[in-house]
Amino acid sequence: MHLTQKLELFPDQRVTQTLFKEVKNAAELRQSAVEGTISGALINPTMLVDPFQVMVAANKAVHFQKTGKMKTRSLYSEIIFNLSPTNNISEAFKRFGISDADDSVMIVVVHDKNETQLPQDIAAKVDGRQVPVEDVSSLSDPAKIKKLYKITPQEEKCGTLLDAVVCRMATKDVM
Amino acid sequence: MTVVIGFEGSANKIGIGIIRDGEVLSNPRRTYITPPGQGFMPSDTARHHRAVILTVLKEALDQAGLKPEDIDCVAYTKGPGMGAPLVTTALVARTVAQLWGKPLLGVNHCIGHIEMGRLITKANNPTVLYVSGGNTQVIAYSERRYRIFGETIDIAVGNCLDRFARVIKISNDPSPGYNIEQMAKKGSQYVELPYTVKGMDVSFSGILSYIEEAAHKMLSSGQCTAEDLCFSLQETLFSMLVEITERAMAHCGSQEVLIVGGVGCNLRLQEMMEVMCKERGAKLFATDERFCIDNGAMIAQAGWEMFRSGQVTQLEESWITQRLIPFYCVFFFHKHYNKAWK
Amino acid sequence: MVLNHSMAVPELLSKAELIKQGAEARVYRVQFLGKPAIVKERFPKRYRHPVLDEKLTHRRAVQEVRSILRCRRAGISAPVVYFVDYTSNCIFMEEILGSSTVRDYITSTQQSDSCQEQKLEQLAERIGQVLAKMHDEDVIHGDLTTSNVLLRHGQEDKVSDLVLIDFGLSYISALPEDKGVDLYVLEKAFLSTHPNTEALFQKLLKSYTLSSKKSSAVIKKLDEVRLRGRKRSMVG
Numbered sequence: 001m002h003l004t005q006k007l008e009l010f011p012d013q014r015v016t017q018t019l020f021k022e023v024k025n026a027a028e029l030r031q032s033a034v035e036g037t038i039s040g041a042l043i044n045p046t047m048l049v050d051p052f053q054v055m056v057a058a059n060k061a062v063h064f065q066k067t068g069k070m071k072t073r074s075l076y077s078e079i080i081f082n083l084s085p086t087n088n089i090s091e092a093f094k095r096f097g098i099s100d101a102d103d104s105v106m107i108v109v110v111h112d113k114n115e116t117q118l119p120q121d122i123a124a125k126v127d128g129r130q131v132p133v134e135d136v137s138s139l140s141d142p143a144k145i146k147k148l149y150k151i152t153p154q155e156e157k158c159g160t161l162l163d164a165v166v167c168r169m170a171t172k173d174v175m
Numbered sequence: 176m177t178v179v180i181g182f183e184g185s186a187n188k189i190g191i192g193i194i195r196d197g198e199v200l201s202n203p204r205r206t207y208i209t210p211p212g213q214g215f216m217p218s219d220t221a222r223h224h225r226a227v228i229l230t231v232l233k234e235a236l237d238q239a240g241l242k243p244e245d246i247d248c249v250a251y252t253k254g255p256g257m258g259a260p261l262v263t264t265a266l267v268a269r270t271v272a273q274l275w276g277k278p279l280l281g282v283n284h285c286i287g288h289i290e291m292g293r294l295i296t297k298a299n300n301p302t303v304l305y306v307s308g309g310n311t312q313v314i315a316y317s318e319r320r321y322r323i324f325g326e327t328i329d330i331a332v333g334n335c336l337d338r339f340a341r342v343i344k345i346s347n348d349p350s351p352g353y354n355i356e357q358m359a360k361k362g363s364q365y366v367e368l369p370y371t372v373k374g375m376d377v378s379f380s381g382i383l384s385y386i387e388e389a390a391h392k393m394l395s396s397g398q399c400t401a402e403d404l405c406f407s408l409q410e411t412l413f414s415m416l417v418e419i420t421e422r423a424m425a426h427c428g429s430q431e432v433l434i435v436g437g438v439g440c441n442l443r444l445q446e447m448m449e450v451m452c453k454e455r456g457a458k459l460f461a462t463d464e465r466f467c468i469d470n471g472a473m474i475a476q477a478g479w480e481m482f483r484s485g486q487v488t489q490l491e492e493s494w495i496t497q498r499l500i501p502f503y504c505v506f507f508f509h510k511h512y513n514k515a516w517k
Numbered sequence: 518m519v520l521n522h523s524m525a526v527p528e529l530l531s532k533a534e535l536i537k538q539g540a541e542a543r544v545y546r547v548q549f550l551g552k553p554a555i556v557k558e559r560f561p562k563r564y565r566h567p568v569l570d571e572k573l574t575h576r577r578a579v580q581e582v583r584s585i586l587r588c589r590r591a592g593i594s595a596p597v598v599y600f601v602d603y604t605s606n607c608i609f610m611e612e613i614l615g616s617s618t619v620r621d622y623i624t625s626t627q628q629s630d631s632c633q634e635q636k637l638e639q640l641a642e643r644i645g646q647v648l649a650k651m652h653d654e655d656v657i658h659g660d661l662t663t664s665n666v667l668l669r670h671g672q673e674d675k676v677s678d679l680v681l682i683d684f685g686l687s688y689i690s691a692l693p694e695d696k697g698v699d700l701y702v703l704e705k706a707f708l709s710t711h712p713n714t715e716a717l718f719q720k721l722l723k724s725y726t727l728s729s730k731k732s733s734a735v736i737k738k739l740d741e742v743r744l745r746g747r748k749r750s751m752v753g
Contacts, residue, residue, distance in 0.1 A: 059600060
């Protein structure tokens, strides 16, 4: 049910996404993430259109980590920051991180290609029901996404919502 | 054997050359040089040409070891160029043609440059960069025709260099461009200047007004030297020229470059073009100041081609014109030399 | 290990399929995050001064992604940008599948026996509309040619879509002069690439004129720029 994909630019690295619904311990998970005892990014799935969106953020985070250009202090905070259309870090956490009352979470782990245990260990900490990652589209809130990314109606005529979101994420550094 | 004498006087050079079937027999030339800070005015230039043209004519015949009866055709520049000098040169050409009883041929100056470049370098099917005081064009072969792919949308590159030379009072002897080139060799600091490429076209007016405005300030504050400015100006202008030439080559799949026109003898421009060509696996053809700079032989050579294809200009049609539409000149050219150009 | 210049992109490209070697950029086809993608790599040009080269290469990569986003926001199709590496000046973007350049389309249509005039006229009109829209957004493309407009072929009954590419020389300007020069660049590229298309290009301009609110000033400038080329004295 989880999704593990490779990063073509970093062939030894894998990105695993795991999606949970009916989560009861969001506050505890968030606390662990803040303390750094969970090495993964905890993302609010209502802001996600598609797993590809996460991959774009993860690829950019790994690239910036390798080139020493990260804007935040860890790879996982960088993934959350990269999802945001703006360069405001606390805003990015507010919108794309999870909050204590949330009942769903997307967990993103970047790991070595031979590593299989790590994503499972993190998933074990979630008190909730794991669902297929592809189900993220049923959780997403298109109205909120369009508002946050400032997506115009005419833009949707020349592409999908995912296209519009990804394009903003990829180009925000020079806007 | 066909012997053609060519008269060129469209700008500040007066040159007379004699060509015999691809062989340059003579090519003497004089240049009207103005004091630093001054350009050449049409009437003064014409006066200069009038004063020396008969001496140059005598030199051309003497050096070639020919007499007027050995000449088959008299070619002259009919344009484009400055009115008064063109008229002066055409008048002498017309007169000798009648005195000697030889046919007359009006030649397009641009075609003279291209024909001469091809003759000297043996370039086969080149993309031509034509750069001089009045012209900046990239001409290439596409869809069975030679066409102007890129050009300046305002002033010519040579004009930009000449006017820069006037701003910082660089000598016009032997030419402002030559002196800028020598000074540039001593420059080292690169000063950023506006860089304007639009598709395959370039614009030089922005860079000129920028440098006109800023040069004195930069020099007096010691921010850079005059040599640095010459260096930076050349680097910027020539990068733009190489860029549009390469773009035209990529567009037409061409593997040869021919540089013609007065600015074409600048060795830094040739060097940059060479680097670009090497990277593309293409070949550069360039000539030196004898043939790049306006000269009589180039008019004789274009005239030779036209004469051999059966053309002559009737006396009553032997006008001159300051302007020739660039597109027109290429189509005109192609119509007659289709075979020679494949 | 932290490096200023990541070798990840050059390494990926060394194994990728090179599909076009242009004057300043190489274009590769790759799989990126599982999707078919195009990488446009602006490589250093050794003929120019290193400082100038660095500035131009970086500026053009930035201009390209900015203009793409600006066009897309206005509903003009342009490839989706997936990732930009400013250290190697590479742009990873969507591969426009099932498309051909307008250049190839016009050439093959002109060569086909049956009279296809109407098809080409419709295409010219649509190009005019797209460019009008782009100029109304103050995007100046800077290198308009028929190779830089793609035709994405739609399903059987659906009209195909025009996609603008190659924004490396683009910039933002509201000046009619800049828009006029943009059209002038296209006109020359169009007429020199496709013989006997003067009437077709007029159709394009007419549709541009009808579609843009600000077209009259632009067309006036276009006429001026055309004359500039011919009236310029050509001494020397």
